[in-house]
Amino acid sequence: MTSATRSAPTPYLRALWLMALTVGLMLAQAVAAQNRPESFSDLAEEISPAVVNITTATVVERGAGPMPMVPEGSPFEEFFEQFRDRMPQGNGGERSRRSSALGSGFVISEDGLVVTNNHVIEKADEIEVEFFNGDTLAAEVVGVDPKTDIALLRVQTDKALPFVKFGDSDTAEVGDWVLAMGNPLGQGFSLSAGIVSARNRALSGTYDDYIQTDAAINRGNSGGPLFNLDGEVVGVNTAILSPTGGSIGIGFSMASNVVKRVVDQLEQYGETRRGWLGVRIQDVTDDVAEAMGLEEARGALVTDVPDGPAEKAGMRAGDVILSFDGHEVSDTRELVRRVGNTEVGKTVRVIVNREGKTQTLKVTLGRREVAEGAVPAGQQNQQEQSGPEKMDMFGLSIRPLNDELRAQLEVGPDASGLVVTDVDELSAAYEKGVRAGDLITEAGQKQVATLGGLEDRIAEAREAGRKSILLLVRRAGEPRFVALPLEDE
Known part of the structure; x- marks a missing residue:
C-alpha cells in the first residue's frame, strides 16, 4: 500500500468532518443570536413599572407681561383704566393662565424617590407623576442640579413602589444594545431600542459626560432612563441633536455614574457639594x-x-x-x-x-x-522702569501700562503688564485670538511690566532653543496662555 493510499480520507471521516463543521456553524449562529435578541419584550415588562410620566403645571401671571405705558394726564389715561377694569381678574388681581409641560422619569427607591431632568420641572408650581398602571401621585422637589440637568423628586405612598437600579456607565461600550423608555411627544409610555453610538460626549456643561445613542429620543423623553440589557439605568435621556426637533438618531443621555453621585448628594443634602481646587x-x-x-x-x-x-x-x-x-x-x-x-x-x-x-x-x-463668586487674584504690582514707550513685535503694537491706559482698560491700580494697542490681522497672534486692549502680564512664565523685560524673556527663550514663547494674556480680567512663534521675529 502506498503512502498516498494510506492518507486518503474515507467516506466515514469526510462525514464526521462535515458534521463537525455543521455543528460549529450552528454554535456560531447561536452566539450571534444571543448578541442580537429577537425581542425585548421580557425586559420591557420587567422595567416598565418603574418608568413614569411627569406632568407639570405653572401659573403665568398676565400682569408680568408688558403693559401699555400712558403718560400721566394723557387723554388716553382714563380709557386704559376702564379697559383694565373690564379685564377678568384672578386671585392675585391680574388675569393669569396655566402652562403645562410633559416629561419622563424613573423610580429609584421603593419609598418614592424619582429621577428626572431639571428642565422638565423647572419653575413648576405643581408636579404630577403618572405610573405605568395609571396611578397618579403629586411630587415634591428634593433637590436640583442645573449643571447636570438632574432633579430628584419624591412622592408619598403607603405601598412599596417598583424601582430600578443604576448600572456602571463606564462599562457601556460603543455598539452595546440600549433601550430608551419614556413619554415621547406626550403619547404615553413608549420603548425604543438602539446602540451606544459614542461615549464621553460633551455638549456645553462643565460636568458633561453623555452617552450618545441612536435609540429614538424625542421631546417628552427628557428625564427618562436609558437601560442596558441587564435592566440597569446607564443614562438619563436629556437632549437630542436635530434640525427638525424630532429624532434623527443622535440622542444624548447623561452617564449614570455622574447622575448617581448627584442624586446621592441631593438626597442627603438637598443640594450638590462639589470639590473646588x-x-x-x-x-x-x-x-x-x-x-x-x-x-x-x-x-x-x-x-x-x-x-x-x-x-x-x-x-x-x-x-x-x-x-x-x-x-x-x-x-x-x-x-x-x-x-x-x-x-x-x-x-x-x-x-x-x-x-x-x-x-x-x-x-x-x-x-x-x-x-462660585470668588474674585480672581490680582496681579502683583511691579515697579515700572524707564524704556521705550512703544514696540512692535509678533504683529503686535505693545505699550507699557500707565495711568491713562489703566483708565481706558478699567483695571485697578495694582495691575501691571504690557498693553496691546494694535494687532496685524495677518499675524499668528491675531489667529490665536490676541486683540487690541489685551494685557500681557507674563512672558516665558515670568511677570513682565516693561518692554525691556519682554525683550529679555524673548532672548532667554531663544537661548533655550525655543521655537515659541508663552505669553499670559488677560482680557477683562480673564487669563489665557498664548504661544507665539519666535521665528517670525
Whole structure:
C-alpha cells in the first residue's frame, strides 16, 4: 500500500468532518443570536413599572407681561383704566393662565424617590407623576442640579413602589444594545431600542459626560432612563441633536455614574457639594507644550490662582497639573470632573510641572458652590522702569501700562503688564485670538511690566532653543496662555 493510499480520507471521516463543521456553524449562529435578541419584550415588562410620566403645571401671571405705558394726564389715561377694569381678574388681581409641560422619569427607591431632568420641572408650581398602571401621585422637589440637568423628586405612598437600579456607565461600550423608555411627544409610555453610538460626549456643561445613542429620543423623553440589557439605568435621556426637533438618531443621555453621585448628594443634602481646587486652567496645546519645554501636550495649564485651596498649597500660574489624587490628568475637562467628584474637605496630592521639574502639592479641597463668586487674584504690582514707550513685535503694537491706559482698560491700580494697542490681522497672534486692549502680564512664565523685560524673556527663550514663547494674556480680567512663534521675529 502506498503512502498516498494510506492518507486518503474515507467516506466515514469526510462525514464526521462535515458534521463537525455543521455543528460549529450552528454554535456560531447561536452566539450571534444571543448578541442580537429577537425581542425585548421580557425586559420591557420587567422595567416598565418603574418608568413614569411627569406632568407639570405653572401659573403665568398676565400682569408680568408688558403693559401699555400712558403718560400721566394723557387723554388716553382714563380709557386704559376702564379697559383694565373690564379685564377678568384672578386671585392675585391680574388675569393669569396655566402652562403645562410633559416629561419622563424613573423610580429609584421603593419609598418614592424619582429621577428626572431639571428642565422638565423647572419653575413648576405643581408636579404630577403618572405610573405605568395609571396611578397618579403629586411630587415634591428634593433637590436640583442645573449643571447636570438632574432633579430628584419624591412622592408619598403607603405601598412599596417598583424601582430600578443604576448600572456602571463606564462599562457601556460603543455598539452595546440600549433601550430608551419614556413619554415621547406626550403619547404615553413608549420603548425604543438602539446602540451606544459614542461615549464621553460633551455638549456645553462643565460636568458633561453623555452617552450618545441612536435609540429614538424625542421631546417628552427628557428625564427618562436609558437601560442596558441587564435592566440597569446607564443614562438619563436629556437632549437630542436635530434640525427638525424630532429624532434623527443622535440622542444624548447623561452617564449614570455622574447622575448617581448627584442624586446621592441631593438626597442627603438637598443640594450638590462639589470639590473646588481654586484655579483657572486651559488645555496644553502642542505649541504651548513646545514653548514650555514639555515632552508631550497633556495636563491642565494653570492660568490664575485666586485666593483658595490651591493658592494656600503653593500652586502658581504657569504650573501644569499632571496628576490629581493619584489619577493622571490628560486635559482640563478630566481635571474639572475629577475635582468636582472629590469629597469637599479631602486633602489630595497634586503633581505639577513647574519650570521643567515636577513638584507634589497637598491641597485641601474647598466647596465649589460656596466659591462660585470668588474674585480672581490680582496681579502683583511691579515697579515700572524707564524704556521705550512703544514696540512692535509678533504683529503686535505693545505699550507699557500707565495711568491713562489703566483708565481706558478699567483695571485697578495694582495691575501691571504690557498693553496691546494694535494687532496685524495677518499675524499668528491675531489667529490665536490676541486683540487690541489685551494685557500681557507674563512672558516665558515670568511677570513682565516693561518692554525691556519682554525683550529679555524673548532672548532667554531663544537661548533655550525655543521655537515659541508663552505669553499670559488677560482680557477683562480673564487669563489665557498664548504661544507665539519666535521665528517670525
